[in-house]
Amino acid sequence: MIAAVLPDRLPWWIAGPALGLLVVGFFLVVNQPLGATGAYVETARTVRRVPGAVTWRAWYFVGIALGGLAGVSLQGIGVDPRAGYEVLTGSGSGEFGLSLPVAAVVVFVGAVVMGYGARMAGGCTSGHGICGTAQRSPASWAAMMSFMATAVATTAVINAIG
Amino acid sequence: MAPDTTRKIAGLVFGAGFGLVLAAARLHEYATIHAMLSLEEIDVFLLMGAAIGTSLPLLLVLERARARTLVGGPLALSRSRIQRHHVVGGALFGVGWAVSGTCPAPALVMLASGAGLAAATVAGLFVGLGLRDAQTSRTTGTAPTAGDGEQREVVAAAR
Numbered sequence: 001m002i003a004a005v006l007p008d009r010l011p012w013w014i015a016g017p018a019l020g021l022l023v024v025g026f027f028l029v030v031n032q033p034l035g036a037t038g039a040y041v042e043t044a045r046t047v048r049r050v051p052g053a054v055t056w057r058a059w060y061f062v063g064i065a066l067g068g069l070a071g072v073s074l075q076g077i078g079v080d081p082r083a084g085y086e087v088l089t090g091s092g093s094g095e096f097g098l099s100l101p102v103a104a105v106v107v108f109v110g111a112v113v114m115g116y117g118a119r120m121a122g123g124c125t126s127g128h129g130i131c132g133t134a135q136r137s138p139a140s141w142a143a144m145m146s147f148m149a150t151a152v153a154t155t156a157v158i159n160a161i162g
Numbered sequence: 163m164a165p166d167t168t169r170k171i172a173g174l175v176f177g178a179g180f181g182l183v184l185a186a187a188r189l190h191e192y193a194t195i196h197a198m199l200s201l202e203e204i205d206v207f208l209l210m211g212a213a214i215g216t217s218l219p220l221l222l223v224l225e226r227a228r229a230r231t232l233v234g235g236p237l238a239l240s241r242s243r244i245q246r247h248h249v250v251g252g253a254l255f256g257v258g259w260a261v262s263g264t265c266p267a268p269a270l271v272m273l274a275s276g277a278g279l280a281a282a283t284v285a286g287l288f289v290g291l292g293l294r295d296a297q298t299s300r301t302t303g304t305a306p307t308a309g310d311g312e313q314r315e316v317v318a319a320a321r
Contacts, residue, residue: 012187012206013212015183015212018183020215021217026176028229028232030231031234031235032234034180036267036270037291041295044292056172059169059173060173061177062177063175063176063181064184064270065271065273066177066181067181067184068190068275071182071185072190072274074186075185075186084192085193087192100279104279107279107283108283109286110257111258111283112286112293113290114254114257115289115293116293116294118255118266118291119290119295120251122247122251125259126265126267128310130214130217131217138242139310140248142249142252146253146255149253150252150257151259152260154199154260156200158261
């Protein structure tokens with residue numbers, strides 16, 4: 001058994017400022033935003049040995065996963081193959097009852113659109129949504145308002161279908 | 163310590179801190195993001211607001227004070243004017259975010275927490291990013307430029 005060191009869910013007023021301090025700290029060390037999209041791009045370039053690949057972004061990529069594993073372990077949940085996907089695969093009220101292969105296709109297609117959009121916009125929820133807005137970048141504020149609006153609208157459509 | 167070693171260690175440490183906070187706040191769960199975007203609970207919006215509310219004023223003060231970074235020279239924040247691709251790319255990103263129930267960083271936490279479906283998400287992200295890169299290099303012949311939220315050329319060139 002893993003002991004629960006962290007609460008079941010860290011409240012937003014602790015997690016939010018903690019995230020903000022990580023963003024500031026990262027700027028103070030490497031002078032770069034703590035964005036995840038760039039980590040995917042540079043990790044892919046590092047693995048393919050593209051000249052000029054930013055190798056340390058791959059270390060950051062791995063770090064996110066390791067920190068996540070530590071997080072779920074400290075919560076006393078440990079490794080959980082469901083991880084909240086019951087919205088898609090469960091058969092209760094408000095759940096979609098998808099079979100595992102169908103759910104995999106749905107999240108894959110969603111992720112392709114998400115990746116394409118993130119690269120086009122030059123950032124994602126962490127890159128534009130937190131790091132860019134914190135730098136007071138007009139482009140990041142516009143990108144964030146755009147993705148918030150379409151994400152809420154798309155979810156409304158999903159809930160209407162389901 | 164060589165600057166490149168510092169960057170790798172900082173990447174690992176700050177990445178781990180980021181992943182830990184995401185997991186601790188349950189942002190890696192499909193249900194959390196779905197409830198947020200269904201406007202059923204406002205916690206994640208407040209979390210993002212608190213993150214911006216903490217980092218924006220601190221970065222403002224540090225910028226005014228002409229702070230120097232450990233291995234990246236003088237602190238340089240980037241501010242781009244709004245262009246079409248920011249808004250259109252953001253709109254597409256939002257649709258994918260709603261469908262896949264996670265964004266790029268929490269997807270890695272999902273995968274690390276053992277959620278098998280997240281493998282499809284991470285694979286899809288690599289495909290989507292690659293598609294855009296392939297399209298950009300075909301039409302312009304150059305590598306795509308980064309936005310204000312991503313790896314910046316300024317510092318990469320100064321290494």
